[in-house]
Amino acid sequence: MVSESPSRNTPSVPLIEVEGIEVVYDGAILALADVSLTIGRGEIVALLGANGAGKSTTLKAISGLVVADRALITRGTVRFGGEEIGGIAPNLLAQRGIVHVLEGRHVFGHLTVEENLRTGTFLRRPGRAETERDLEEIYGWFPRLKTKRRTPAGLTSGGEQQMLAIGRALLTRPELVLLDEPSMGLAPIIVDEIFEIVAALNRQKGTTFLVAEQNIAVSLRHAHRGYVLDGGKVVLAATAAELRQREDLHEIYLGLASA
């Protein structure tokens, strides 16, 4: 991994600590009222909630992309390995090990699959041989991408685009991957395949994941812990096993419990 600071190696400090953040878009629209969460090194954490609950905004607050959407963290703190990172530009945070796979995949449509992957290596400025090695590793995880390497990414299927977006993100050599709705618009079998790969990456490489999902069943099958968001607030935090047991999850999730 790149540029690990000493404090980040201390096991007692969580990888991510979000404390009571409030996020406001355009100076007027309140997206997050009060969100706190922690992510430990090597965990897969699920962030559940309905549309508009604040999942995407939470991820953007951590990755720094809130700024690109003209939003600001107006209260609270975000710490990465103990260091305050709120307000730091997303490209700098990518350099430090936080990568965001956006909702809706956002591949570079006019670039080929391989060019898309290469963009993920740019921040490390690797040599030619190292780039080739890194690309082969990603093709090892996502064999479908290799057969499409010369195809413009915009012409590949939704599942392939999701894999490409994850592969491209992994090439930044992240410590933390923020995955926003990887299941969106995909066939269940592809969703399973993607989550299997995420779980395997987590086991074998120790990569930490925060996964925002509406698909409760699949995400809780692979996550260690989960948070449920509703109306810009964390309404429930528990281990995945506990969350799986809860019968009222759908009600909380749909905002019925508070009604």
Place this chain on the structure above:
Amino acid sequence: MNLFLETLIGGLLAGTMYSLVAIGFVLIYKASGVFNFAQGSILLFAALTFVTLLEKGLPFVAALAVTIAILILGAIVIERTVLRPLANRSPMTLFMATLGLSYVVEGAAQGIMGAQVHALDLGIEDVPIFLGDVLISQFDLVAATTAVALALILALLFNNTRIGISLRAVADDTRAALSVGINLNRIWQIVWAVAGIVGLVAGMLWGARQGIQFSLSLVVLKALPVLIIGGFTSIGGAIAGGLIVGAAENLAETYVGPYIGGGITPWFPYFLAIAFLYIRPAGLFGERALERV
């Protein structure tokens, strides 16, 4: 037949100059989605800086190097003071900013270097030469070669290098580019600097022909139909658009002009551009969203 060929070739050669101006616009449009109205002023500023340094007694190469250094510095300043604070605003806001920028650059150029017309001698003889039995302007030939060479260098630079792929990535999806660590501000600086250098070359060639003066900044208006025809997002399109406009206006002037009293050149490209807007609004090579259906 000879008249036709001469007109056509003369037009195509002149068209490469239009292409050169248009390429500057395409680069910036691709990287930041803004029609840079200031491109004409920057072109003027670059050419004026160069000729002023030359008149101060600097050798050709030194004057060129200093001008390029100033353009790079200018790009960094523009990125810091105009683009960065206005990032994520609407394209119209950015367009208005470049409109303002164009007057600032023009005013600064005038304030520092004066408003008189400067002659620029690039040492190219403007004598017509025979190619077979077709008469061609030697100057046009040199200018066209320069334009083509520059376009090829840019194509190489932007196709497979890290900067090139980054630029195209930013053009496709700014947020995703940021998310994988591409430094948007750096890309903007590079692109504005390169657009400035392209403007310098275009300004030198235009200036050598008609003198370096303030009307040079009006080449913006020449580039607009080229962009509409070729598409705003393609360097190849800018080249094709320039050639089409150059050839078409020359042919129209020669063959249609006599019947309606001449003076077609200034407006015919716009006539052509409007026709293109009807038929092919994205331009010949303009990028449409690439999506699987």
